[in-house]
Amino acid sequence: MDFSFTEEQTLLRNMVQSFVQDNYDFDSRMKIVRSEEGMSREIWGQFAELGLLAAPFSEEMGGLDGGPIETMVIMEELGRGLVVEPYLPTIVLCGGILSRHASDAQKEAHLPGIIGGEDVWALAYAEPQSRFNPADVLTSAKADGDGYVLNGTKAVVAAAPWASKLIVSARISGDQRDSDGLGLFIVEKSASGVSTQDYPTVDGNRASEVTLENVTVGADALIGDAGNGLALLDEALDYGIGAVCAEAIGHMKCLNDATVEYCKTRKQFGVPIGSFQVLQHRMVDMFMEYEQSVSMTYMVNMKLTESEAERKKAAAGAKVQIGKSGRFVGQEAVQLHGGMGMTEELNVGHYFKRLTVIDTQFGNVDHHLKRFAAA
Amino acid sequence: MDFSFTEEQTLLRNMVQSFVQDNYDFDSRMKIVRSEEGMSREIWGQFAELGLLAAPFSEEMGGLDGGPIETMVIMEELGRGLVVEPYLPTIVLCGGILSRHASDAQKEAHLPGIIGGEDVWALAYAEPQSRFNPADVLTSAKADGDGYVLNGTKAVVAAAPWASKLIVSARISGDQRDSDGLGLFIVEKSASGVSTQDYPTVDGNRASEVTLENVTVGADALIGDAGNGLALLDEALDYGIGAVCAEAIGHMKCLNDATVEYCKTRKQFGVPIGSFQVLQHRMVDMFMEYEQSVSMTYMVNMKLTESEAERKKAAAGAKVQIGKSGRFVGQEAVQLHGGMGMTEELNVGHYFKRLTVIDTQFGNVDHHLKRFAAA
Amino acid sequence: MDIDFEPEDKAFRDDVRSFIEENYPQHLVGVDRGELSKEDFLAWHKILAKKGWAAPSWPEEFGGTGWTVTQKYIWNEESAAFGTIPPLPFGIAMLGPVIYNFGNQEQKDWVLPGILSGDTWWCQGYSEPGAGSDLAGLKTKAELEGDEYVVNGHKIWTTLAQHADWMFCLVRTSSDGKPQEGISFLLIDMNTPGIEVKPIITIDGGHEVNEVFLTDVRVPAKNLVGEQDKGWTIAKFLLGNERSGIAGVARSKKAIDRLRDIARGELEDGAPLLDSADFARKISELEIDLTALEYTELRTLASESKGQGPGPESSILKIKGTEIQQRITELTMEAVGNYASPWVPQLDRGDNYLSIGPDHAEGVSQSYFNNRKTSIYGGSNEIQRNIIAKMVLGL
């Protein structure tokens, strides 16, 4: 049992922190968000150069052999900067699935493009009717010779507007919400029959509705065994939870620091508002929510590699904590900043909005409370 | 639409208030609670003399023709005094069932003893397995000639140790939780086959486990129609809810007043603790909970005589409010009184304990939230 | 104590309901506030003005309706149930009562008719960058030069100032004594030279509030309401009125109905979300809290109708009313699941805008974000608790 970071992990944190501070201040971030594309390919290239995109992959694949703790450190620092570049979908979700379950041929075909920063990937798993249940899949994959033909609609696919490749969940067999029968398929976004409707999301990211109409893929598009896709997907989403928990504690830390600072300087009735006991205790509660969230974030990232049952319970519990704490910290940070917290020009509201989306991402508090009880 | 009390109602309130102030201060109350019997027959006789026991009955029965609002006024004032004498079980629950549904003969046989203060009654409806569902009845009533034979066990029957008569719910037909098939029976506690195990409850009241072993009753023991008992019982419990809500706002008012007073006088760090903003806002929240509870108490007592559906929804909603508010006000009153709030010698802890029991009485918050949603 | 309506009240309810159904502009049914033009905002108001129903809260002599408390309650219920655009508060709820209580005859004669008719759009110049909840800390200065005040300062959070013809404004006319002294209440024509209105975009992407910069703005001295340096009384009076209207019970009922419809349409594992125990519980909790607030408001109105003005207890209405509104928008956002995240442009929506996901999901997050303001504006909920602590509990 050990709760300390290795020297390498601390160096990694310092590197990401410096990069974000130097290259991704709030104004730069807003410029990127408001740009036509909504992300910076330049920043993404620099991530590649820094080795961030290689972090979780094995050395033989050209990676740096990092684990969940390294990802946690990176995501926390990206969270502090409200970075919109698609580390989560490309590296954590899709990269994770590939590195853990793809064939050697698939890895050789795809990982270099990820590690090199050429390709953005998106995980298209949710559907309009599926809410938070990844097994609720209507998109069909019909065997066709060696390959498959995909038909269906995928909903709110984060980073899809920027992606060149998608991992798509589709039903090879079984009924709508069956656990068995899913497959995860690698799909080129440029493939015939793939169309997207792109839009911005409230947290400054971009997403798409993805329609697949008779999209033909080869046998080499299927990751892992046919029908076993849900297990791979569940695991990937839990890794995603570990990562957004880390991102969220980055947000909360910034919000708490900003709020304490604001309350020390902002005066009302001739004194700093931070001298009012009610606001002091509110900030103490925000601090405690943050600390509890940090604890759960460490916990889940240490448990991702344990047994499936332990991983699920850990992820569900952590997501509940982060959902509640993020909501509380976000709302109170806005409240304590008063009118200023309501404006687009302050970063506070943007952290709040991202935390709001994270509460829903990969399933909200109610969803994971049930999952926790069942695990 | 009218939210004012009539002159008669105000006079009634003043009368009960004065009586309680003069005859039922905290020391007197604790003497009664700690006495062998646990209630004062003398006080009960005085209630009869004051006409309180006649309040809700029709004039032709020797009553004063009061309605739920009069009961509310009385219960609120009894609540302020933490009065343990069995107004709720005898007058509101059993008296209410008799006055609304008993035959003329039954009324003539039983109401004079209630109004005169000779008889205490208890409503034996819950069972060890029933939790908050009054339809969950295993006690059986088997037709036997003109009458019935009762067998079963009734749980936590409030005021039963003091009662000479019981109203017992028993199943004439149907399965354990069927809505149909219940009957309400008048049972003399002295009848052969009735035995009780008496005990004090945490709120200073007394209750019994009541066992019925081949208890024979006549046809005249059945109130209303055979099999229709649940409707009568549901209605009675909703009247009971209207009454305990009123009792609870009496408690909350006293706790809030005591807490504000204590915080104005108790000094820490050289100043009254009521000068600390966190405690001020806590007391504001207690005040708001109280005001919202008053509103729901008025609401439910105005709606008891409306349609069954409206009555049920109103009672469920009010009970949820009172359960939550009573819990908050009770807990915080103890907290703000510090160690003193934890002692038997202060009335604060006793209000807190009675509010705690009220939260469960007739079903707790979860139970009534579901009932509210279904209504 | 009786909850039933008298027969005449039932008749009134029927009249009101028919009038709304027959006269409410078709193109404004179910429209979001964010999409309204200035004309849209006023359309319904002008119809009501013709009917004589624009200001039910005013005394009859100034153009009120003379309705009883119960009738006003019915009016609010029916308006909300139909979903009319809420009346703009600035003229009817805020300035009107100030003018007929504190204004001189001349002011009554020219201000009140413009409010009633909808011809004059008023905005509120209260908050300043350095004076939010601490209103008495305001710094905008008005110096009397001859028969004009020269006003210099900076107002903020001025709602819908972009549409306003006039502003009622708190200014500092003296720096002597306590901060509450030396404040005056001025009416300022927004077309006066020296006034600049600068939009503030809020986190929902909307443009509702503004900064107003005043530079050597010359205001006729006759535009002073009440006495110079005695404006604090008026300011407090106005804030008290603002509080009591803010509970929004009838509109929250409507919003819960909408939430229930949405939850009926959203599926969780193939079953309506409304049937989920967790979700049903949260809706029930909301409804119960709202019912309690409704009766608290009715109790307040009943004692007001007996001549007791809105007391500090009305801070409860502000606190609970806004908490409930915030919870409704939060739960509505939660109901739509993944489709809470698409961003709907509030400004410059453009012609090729395509909505994403089900219609009922459109903009729900932004509505949630926007509603965070309600516990800040109009005297923050912390300030309201201070008021109750001091004025009601005597702490």
Add this chain to the structure above:
Amino acid sequence: MDIDFEPEDKAFRDDVRSFIEENYPQHLVGVDRGELSKEDFLAWHKILAKKGWAAPSWPEEFGGTGWTVTQKYIWNEESAAFGTIPPLPFGIAMLGPVIYNFGNQEQKDWVLPGILSGDTWWCQGYSEPGAGSDLAGLKTKAELEGDEYVVNGHKIWTTLAQHADWMFCLVRTSSDGKPQEGISFLLIDMNTPGIEVKPIITIDGGHEVNEVFLTDVRVPAKNLVGEQDKGWTIAKFLLGNERSGIAGVARSKKAIDRLRDIARGELEDGAPLLDSADFARKISELEIDLTALEYTELRTLASESKGQGPGPESSILKIKGTEIQQRITELTMEAVGNYASPWVPQLDRGDNYLSIGPDHAEGVSQSYFNNRKTSIYGGSNEIQRNIIAKMVLGL
């Protein structure tokens, strides 16, 4: 960063588990604290003392075990999982560290062995009627006369003073300067003439706390710990230690297991209460909060083991730990439904006492009532928030 135990830790866990199973007194398994005699309280302590495990938190040189942070964690987990009677905090957790940090050699030599062996029962004389959370306001006076202090005053909330042999006590030796100055730390023999212990019965009907009246109590001057008038430093040191032990994570885990068992046995409409969505949700929420607290405590212990003492962050452990304990007792009470209301006599239970309802329901309400104290004692949770605001956030 790694959550797994090393092999040697797993071996240690097995050892500890067997030792407890083999040596814990049979008659104390599953017994309520309210029912314990003085001998019962000490029985397990004396067994541990023989094994050398009475004071795992002490340095080895004074009789500690020399265990690592992980080993101490395992020890707590295993003790709680088995359900041993929690060790009395007064000697081991409170006074011991004071003595080996601030006491002189003579004091170390006579105080520490008595604590370790369990031969001396200590109680804590801190609070006074006028000095609760504001400890520095204490008034109990000690005047030096020759080589004796003469102590006069009134202590309150003195836990288990009815069993105590000695009391460590804060007294005022000077009234000059700030209230924190002039406080001294004295050890007082409870058999000294002039000491009267008066029970306080709490709302659960139990006798756990007392008032202690001191009238001309003569205490040898050598019983002063540290310097005269400098006791505040010791007082604060002791309170810091008190906070860090108070999270009670392992015991709360056990209590949640028990709660789950109860909810499995209780029926709602014929089905286990544990299967109710509402109830399951509340248990899950509790478990998640407790897991978070567990990791917060582990993080705190980890930084302590690097030489950083328990900082003001440890106030989190007090606040969250007691909130969770209170919620567990509350939910347990809720689980048993109607059978929460029978009163179980804590004192004079008598021979013909018959329990009412299922065994698992016995006394659950009283346990809930009793636990309300935890957010008051040991520095109220409001005071803990003040500490974090000041010491951590710099407000």
